[in-house]
Amino acid sequence: MISTLQYISQPMHLENIQAACEAGCRWVQLRIKHAPERLIASEALSAKAICADYGATLIINDHPHIAKAAGADGVHVGKNDMTVAEARKIMGSDAIVGGTANTLEDILQHVQDGADYVGVGPYRFTTTKQKLSPILGLEGIYAIMQKLKALDIDIPIIAIGGILAADVPDLMRTGIHGIAISGLLTHTTDKKQLVSSIMNDIQLCNI
Numbered sequence: 365m366i367s368t369l370q371y372i373s374q375p376m377h378l379e380n381i382q383a384a385c386e387a388g389c390r391w392v393q394l395r396i397k398h399a400p401e402r403l404i405a406s407e408a409l410s411a412k413a414i415c416a417d418y419g420a421t422l423i424i425n426d427h428p429h430i431a432k433a434a435g436a437d438g439v440h441v442g443k444n445d446m447t448v449a450e451a452r453k454i455m456g457s458d459a460i461v462g463g464t465a466n467t468l469e470d471i472l473q474h475v476q477d478g479a480d481y482v483g484v485g486p487y488r489f490t491t492t493k494q495k496l497s498p499i500l501g502l503e504g505i506y507a508i509m510q511k512l513k514a515l516d517i518d519i520p521i522i523a524i525g526g527i528l529a530a531d532v533p534d535l536m537r538t539g540i541h542g543i544a545i546s547g548l549l550t551h552t553t554d555k556k557q558l559v560s561s562i563m564n565d566i567q568l569c570n571i
């Protein structure tokens with residue numbers, strides 16, 4: 365089952381992951397950019413231990429070999445990484461493999477490659493990721509969801525990029541499965557309140 369609320373980690377990764385889990389988030393993506401692979405591998409092992417304590421799913425960004433070695437639940441790959449199909453070969457059929465999309469065509473490719481979910485963004489401008497694809501906004505995400513519906517394609521779509529708590533109801537009404545947040549949760553003091561109010565909004569839109 366793909367969670368409807370996903371936390372994407374930021375520096376002070378282990379502390380932030382612990383805090384996200386403590387606040388009630390049960391899906392974590394370890395996203396460490398521009399660091400030696402041995403450091404990412406060691407952080408992945410520690411992140412795995414934290415997530416195991418909370419029964420949280422752990423996804424490793426960009427690095428299927430590290431994900432597999434750490435016993436993570438899955439991996440997320442984007443345009444500048446290996447393909448979902450290549451990542452699947454490394455991770456095996458039981459693992460979770462997610463891919464990034466900015467267009468309907470990207471999504472269709474990931475579906476063909478056997479993705480379990482697709483992260484679609486950016487919803488709005490964000491400084492968390494460099495070299496952003498074109499901003500989709502609510503209209504862009506809605507248009508993509510309508511096209512998927514017309515094609516009868518049912519894959520969990522996770523919106524990402526600059527998402528704020530107030531965006532959640534409108535975003536969920538486009539038909540997406542859930543959202544991924546990074547800066548919002550990282551920089552919020554009352555994380556428990558934020559997570560529970562977002563989860564509440566997500567649930568209300570699923571009734």
Ligand SMILES: Cc1ncc(COP(=O)(O)OP(=O)(O)O)c(N)n1
Nearest residue numbers: 440441442443464483493522524544
């Ligand atoms: C859920 C989710 N969606 C999209 C991304 C972005 O992945 P990618 O395009 O590979 O960019 P980086 O995160 O590697 O900078 C993601 N990580 N998670």
Ligand SMILES: Cc1nc(C(=O)O)sc1CCOP(=O)(O)O
Nearest residue numbers: 485486490492493525526546547
């Ligand atoms: C990791 C990532 N991928 C994106 C994409 O558009 O593919 S946007 C993004 C950053 C998400 O962090 P925040 O919630 O702080 O904006």
Ligand SMILES: [Mg+2]
Nearest residue numbers: 426441442445
């Ligand atoms: Mg990537």
